[in-house]
Amino acid sequence: MKFAHLADCHIGGWKEAKLKELGLKSFELAIDSSIKERVGFILISGDLFDTALPSIDLVKDVARILYKVKEFDIPIYIIPGSHDFSPSGKTMLDVYEEAGLVENVCKLNEGKLKFITDRTGIKITGMVGKKGGLEIEDYKTLDKFPIEKEIGFKIFMFHSLLDELKPAGLTMIEGLPMDLLPRNFNYYAGGHPHLVYGKNHNSYGYIAYPGPMFPNNFA
Numbered sequence: 001m002k003f004a005h006l007a008d009c010h011i012g013g014w015k016e017a018k019l020k021e022l023g024l025k026s027f028e029l030a031i032d033s034s035i036k037e038r039v040g041f042i043l044i045s046g047d048l049f050d051t052a053l054p055s056i057d058l059v060k061d062v063a064r065i066l067y068k069v070k071e072f073d074i075p076i077y078i079i080p081g082s083h084d085f086s087p088s089g090k091t092m093l094d095v096y097e098e099a100g101l102v103e104n105v106c107k108l109n110e111g112k113l114k115f116i117t118d119r120t121g122i123k124i125t126g127m128v129g130k131k132g133g134l135e136i137e138d139y140k141t142l143d144k145f146p147i148e149k150e151i152g153f154k155i156f157m158f159h160s161l162l163d164e165l166k167p168a169g170l171t172m173i174e175g176l177p178m179d180l181l182p183r184n185f186n187y188y189a190g191g192h193p194h195l196v197y198g199k200n201h202n203s204y205g206y207i208a209y210p211g212p213m214f215p216n217n218f219a
Contacts (some may be wrong), residue, residue, distance in 0.1 A: 009026075156189070
């Protein structure tokens with residue numbers, strides 16, 4: 001099964017109009033490429049937008065792009081990231097989910113996660129990212145046993161910087177210890193650190209960061 005893994009699109013992150021437009025066009029290009037490649041589904045691992053309350057024009061533009069995917073009957077699975085997550089728990093992503101354009105896979109209730117089963121049979125779940133690494137507390141109280149023992153091909157979506165994978169320039173940033181991740185998943189679809197990474201890790205599986213969709217700073 002072929003699927004697309006995107007993260008850190010940060011749409012609306014630039015104030016300069018041309019750069020803001022390029023950020024949106026980069027996202028649309030990635031979506032068009034996914035459609036052309038006939039992927040089974042698309043994962044967006046946080047920070048679709050640069051803020052929980054993007055402008056109405058950007059909301060409309062992204063809705064138009066997402067609707068193209070819906071026309072090709074390709075599901076989009078998503079989690080909020082540290083930028084598009086709201087402390088109230090409500091984000092613009094909820095509007096897209098209500099419209100049937102995306103599905104938020106973080107179904108967390110009393111420390112337990114539920115799987116969403118794609119029509120391919122692949123099982124997907126995940127955790128949201130929060131400002132300042134506050135999602136770490138959610139991982140500490142997560143009952144991992146039920147999802148670890150689930151059989152089948154499983155994907156875990158997350159939006160955190162893993163301590164063990166910190167590059168030299170990010171050592172001071174709050175990270176998530178890898179042992180807080182649930183084990184026994186085939187693919188870990190990460191987001192948050194703007195780096196490209198992919199490697200198998202013992203009892204975890206393949207951990208991947210796709211990097212940012214488009215640069216959101218001059219560095």
